[in-house]
Amino acid sequence: MSHLAVHKLGTALKVVSVINENTADSAKITIKDPSDVEITGLVDINMTKVANKVYQYIWQTTLYAEGGVEGIYTAVVKIKIGSYTGVSEVEFKLERT
Numbered sequence: 001m002s003h004l005a006v007h008k009l010g011t012a013l014k015v016v017s018v019i020n021e022n023t024a025d026s027a028k029i030t031i032k033d034p035s036d037v038e039i040t041g042l043v044d045i046n047m048t049k050v051a052n053k054v055y056q057y058i059w060q061t062t063l064y065a066e067g068g069v070e071g072i073y074t075a076v077v078k079i080k081i082g083s084y085t086g087v088s089e090v091e092f093k094l095e096r097t
Contacts, residue, residue, distance in 0.1 A: 004072065005092045010063035015075045016056045017047065017088065026080040027055040034071025047077070055079070064096045 007013055015029060027047040031039050047055040055077075062068035072093050079086045 007061070007092060007094055008097045009061050009068035009070065009094050010066075010097060012058055012060045013092070014056055014058045015047075015077065015090065016054065017077045017079060019053050019055070019079055019081070019086075021081050022052040023049070024055065024079045024081050026078075028078045029057045030076045030078075031059060032074040032076065034069055034073060036074070044078075061094055068094065070095050 017027060019027075027049070028044045029042075029047050030044055031042040033039055042059065045057060047057045050056050057075075064070070070093075072091050075090050075092070077088045077090075079088075
């Protein structure tokens with residue numbers, strides 16, 4: 001049984017990716033909503049290198065009152081090193097405060 005992280009709508013979420021190499025050629029993230037649809041403006045966004053082997057992206061979620069949707073979201077991270085592209089997905093739940 002997997003455990004989903006649960007966060008409140010309106011909070012900022014940090015997605016961190018740790019790789020085996022010091023530097024990637026690219027590190028990108030896409031976030032999908034509970035309907036498995038890519039969120040406009042959150043498709044193939046560059047992640048920030050914060051240290052050797054560590055990339056992150058901080059996403060400010062939308063408050064429920066401003067249209068935020070409760071449910072299970074998916075962050076898709078793509079790391080490219082040379083001709084290799086690794087893809088990882090992580091799911092998390094957003095709920096009302």
